[in-house]
Amino acid sequence: MDLGLTGRVAIVAAASKGLGRAVAEELAHEGAHVAICARTTGILAQTATDIQKCSGREVFHRALDVTDSSAVGAFVSAVEARFGRIDICVTNSGGPPSNSFKNTKPEDWRSAVDQLLMSTIFFARETLPRMQKNRWGRLITITSSAVKQPVDGLLLSNSVRAAVTGLARTLANEYAADGITVNNVCPGYTRTARLDHLAATISARTGSKPEEVFASWEREIPARRLGTPQEFAAVVAFLASERASYLTGTSIAVDGGLIRSLL
Ligand code: NAD
Numbered sequence: 001m002d003l004g005l006t007g008r009v010a011i012v013a014a015a016s017k018g019l020g021r022a023v024a025e026e027l028a029h030e031g032a033h034v035a036i037c038a039r040t041t042g043i044l045a046q047t048a049t050d051i052q053k054c055s056g057r058e059v060f061h062r063a064l065d066v067t068d069s070s071a072v073g074a075f076v077s078a079v080e081a082r083f084g085r086i087d088i089c090v091t092n093s094g095g096p097p098s099n100s101f102k103n104t105k106p107e108d109w110r111s112a113v114d115q116l117l118m119s120t121i122f123f124a125r126e127t128l129p130r131m132q133k134n135r136w137g138r139l140i141t142i143t144s145s146a147v148k149q150p151v152d153g154l155l156l157s158n159s160v161r162a163a164v165t166g167l168a169r170t171l172a173n174e175y176a177a178d179g180i181t182v183n184n185v186c187p188g189y190t191r192t193a194r195l196d197h198l199a200a201t202i203s204a205r206t207g208s209k210p211e212e213v214f215a216s217w218e219r220e221i222p223a224r225r226l227g228t229p230q231e232f233a234a235v236v237a238f239l240a241s242e243r244a245s246y247l248t249g250t251s252i253a254v255d256g257g258l259i260r261s262l263l
Contacts, residue, residue, distance in 0.1 A: 183239050
């Protein structure tokens with residue numbers, strides 16, 4: 001299937017590692033011009049070089065924190081200046097820490113809102129008007145299966161990602177007539193550094209070994225295994241494509257069947 005991504009310009013936020021990196025790789029392989037950002041210059045530059053080498057596409061990169069609205073604005077302008085327009089924006093950031101309600105301070109809540117919700121708003125504010133000019137666009141938010149079924153211990157993620165989902169659904173309605181689709185992709189347990197960190201946190205709290213934590217997750221998943229970042233990225237690439245032109249306002253779980261709900 002030709003996804004029609006050749007020559008499209010795609011921004012992927014928080015993409016030096018994990019899911020963001022896999023999405024950037026997939027879009028570059030499909031022929032898109034890709035621009036990535038993350039906080040640490042060294043790892044980000046290496047990621048850009050790796051993707052460039054294996055896809056043969058130029059990858060634009062800039063170190064920034066996605067919670068900084070002016071840095072996001074300058075990045076989107078620089079991508080437009082380099083590639084001429086913006087077609088696709090995939091929002092992403094690191095996940096907030098796991099904690100109980102009792103031990104979560106007001107500043108932890110504020111930081112989770114900045115990290116998950118405000119960062120998405122900053123990218124949407126910068127990219128949607130540019131997509132609107134071309135009457136074509138794809139805004140894709142990366143959240144979590146927690147928006148369909150809260151995960152025990154992930155209080156901040158469960159709460160704030162629900163707001164991102166509400167935002168995405170609302171933007172889908174507002175921008176559909178402009179040829180712009182807005183969809184939310186919800187990873188289940190996918191093997192990345194984030195999951196290793198989560199397993200280590202649970203292991204420290206419960207005394208079980210990290211491999212036991214992974215095994216307990218695998219038992220929960222009908223597919224009986226964790227997902228790979230590439231399996232996740234394939235769904236994002238489809239949503240970004242020409243072929244997904246009538247698909248908007250959805251929240252799609254890529255979770256091996258983890259979420260048991262009908263819809
Ligand atoms: P990861 O920790 O492996 O990678 C996160 C990436 O975001 C890195 O490139 C990091 O440098 C970058 N980043 C973090 N904070 C940033 C900031 N403030 N500004 C710019 N860049 C920043 O995580 P991942 O597994 O790829 O997960 C991506 C998102 O998906 C996270 O929000 C995570 O909570 C969520 N998620 C992951 C899983 C999973 O199983 N991996 C499941 C559900 C949800």
